[in-house]
Amino acid sequence: MQIEWKTPGGNAPRVCLDMLKQPHLLIAGSTGSGKSVLINTLVYTALYKAPHRIKFILIDPKRVELIDYKPLPHTIMYASEPDEIVTALNLAVSTMELRYKDMQHLHIKKSTESEIYVIVDEFADLMTTQKRDTMPAIIRLAQLGRAANIHLILATQRPTKDIITGQIKVNMDSRVALRCPTAQDSRNIINVKGAETLPRYGYGYYLTPNGCELINIPMTAPEELAARVEWWTSQSPTQTTQHNITAWKQNSPLTRLSWITRLWR
Numbered sequence: 014m015q016i017e018w019k020t021p022g023g024n025a026p027r028v029c030l031d032m033l034k035q036p037h038l039l040i041a042g043s044t045g046s047g048k049s050v051l052i053n054t055l056v057y058t059a060l061y062k063a064p065h066r067i068k069f070i071l072i073d074p075k076r077v078e079l080i081d082y083k084p085l086p087h088t089i090m091y092a093s094e095p096d097e098i099v100t101a102l103n104l105a106v107s108t109m110e111l112r113y114k115d116m117q118h119l120h121i122k123k124s125t126e127s128e129i130y131v132i133v134d135e136f137a138d139l140m141t142t143q144k145r146d147t148m149p150a151i152i153r154l155a156q157l158g159r160a161a162n163i164h165l166i167l168a169t170q171r172p173t174k175d176i177i178t179g180q181i182k183v184n185m186d187s188r189v190a191l192r193c194p195t196a197q198d199s200r201n202i203i204n205v206k207g208a209e210t211l212p213r214y215g216y217g218y219y220l221t222p223n224g225c226e227l228i229n230i231p232m233t234a235p236e237e238l239a240a241r242v243e244w245w246t247s248q249s250p251t252q253t254t255q256h257n258i259t260a261w262k263q264n265s266p267l268t269r270l271s272w273i274t275r276l277w278r
């Protein structure tokens with residue numbers, strides 16, 4: 014298979030694989046700074062590196078950003094409507110709790126089950142319209158997800174303090190600042206100024222507990238991505254579990270639990 018990385022050049026390291034190894038990731042930058050491009054590359058890298066160990070829960074308040082990944086057999090739930098988004102986040106939390114119970118039972122500290130990436134493209138939308146319904150789940154996933162192999166990837170175009178709150182910051186210590194309007198925005202994301210001087214797209218500052226570095230963001234060619242998704246979709250034995258969502262909502266809590274149990278093995 015051919016991979017084509019289109020980048021604006023330069024010598025900064027490409028660290029997508031490293032980003033996937035972090036417990037969670039926050040991506041912030043202005044519109045057009047390449048947040049969706051980075052998410053695409055992360056999805057692509059995950060599909061490429063560990064296709065049998067990954068699953069996605071996709072939360073897409075803008076409805077057009079993550080829709081391409083809906084048919085993937087890896088996608089457990091794609092949510093764009095407000096009530097679906099709440100359901101999807103609750104599903105992630107219930108799965109996490111179930112995994113903790115298993116871990117307790119087996120006396121292990123780290124789950125051996127698949128890696129679930131909960132991807133939110135346009136986190137600011139959730140914060141402004143559904144904060145009360147979604148924030149407790151997001152914070153719980155950020156606090157406890159790691160050991161259960163549940164990882165959050167949040168992207169936002171509004172790097173302001175009301176979106177990237179203190180609570181988000183303490184729980185998400187890996188962050189990427191793409192180009193943003195002001196030095197204050199840069200500080201809100203990576204604690205230092207600088208992201209306001211980045212080129213329009215293609216570069217970012219990547220903050221981890223080890224420090225902050227300038228990185229080059231590769232863009233996966235859209236045709237390559239589409240081909241990969243199509244191939245995986247054709248491998249899928251059944252259509253995605255999406256059609257189960259309605260059933261999930263109608264079921265009793267107990268049936269729901271057994272449903273997730275079946276789903277996650």
Ligand SMILES: Nc1ncnc2c1ncn2[C@@H]1O[C@H](COP(=O)(O)OP(=O)(O)O)[C@@H](O)[C@H]1O
Nearest residue numbers: 020044045046047048049050214215230231232
């Ligand atoms: N790393 C990159 N390399 C090359 N082009 C890029 C890169 N990031 C962004 N672009 C260009 O900018 C456009 C907008 O990027 P996008 O990811 O949709 O921005 P955002 O999601 O932040 O609004 C892309 O369609 C692409 O043409």
Ligand SMILES: [Mg+2]
Nearest residue numbers: 048049050078
């Ligand atoms: Mg986008």
